[in-house]
Amino acid sequence: MYPLAIFGLGPPELLLLFLIILIVFGAGKIPQIGSGLGKGIRNFRKAVKGDAEDETPPPPSKNPPV
Numbered sequence: 001m002y003p004l005a006i007f008g009l010g011p012p013e014l015l016l017l018f019l020i021i022l023i024v025f026g027a028g029k030i031p032q033i034g035s036g037l038g039k040g041i042r043n044f045r046k047a048v049k050g051d052a053e054d055e056t057p058p059p060p061s062k063n064p065p066v
Contacts, residue, residue: 009017025033 021029
């Protein structure tokens with residue numbers, strides 16, 4: 001077995017997996033998928049920690065209170 005195996009996958013298997021992903025999604029879509037995945041993980045971490053410092057307050061209402 002390979003010393004740097006990830007989930008039991010060695011370099012040949014990881015290369016084959018990467019090639020299949022490249023064929024299925026295409027070279028232009030892979031950065032978009034990575035960006036979306038990173039944003040999703042970031043939002044998940046914020047939700048777990050309970051941070052709300054990045055959130056902007058809702059815009060003020062145009063109708064005056066009654």
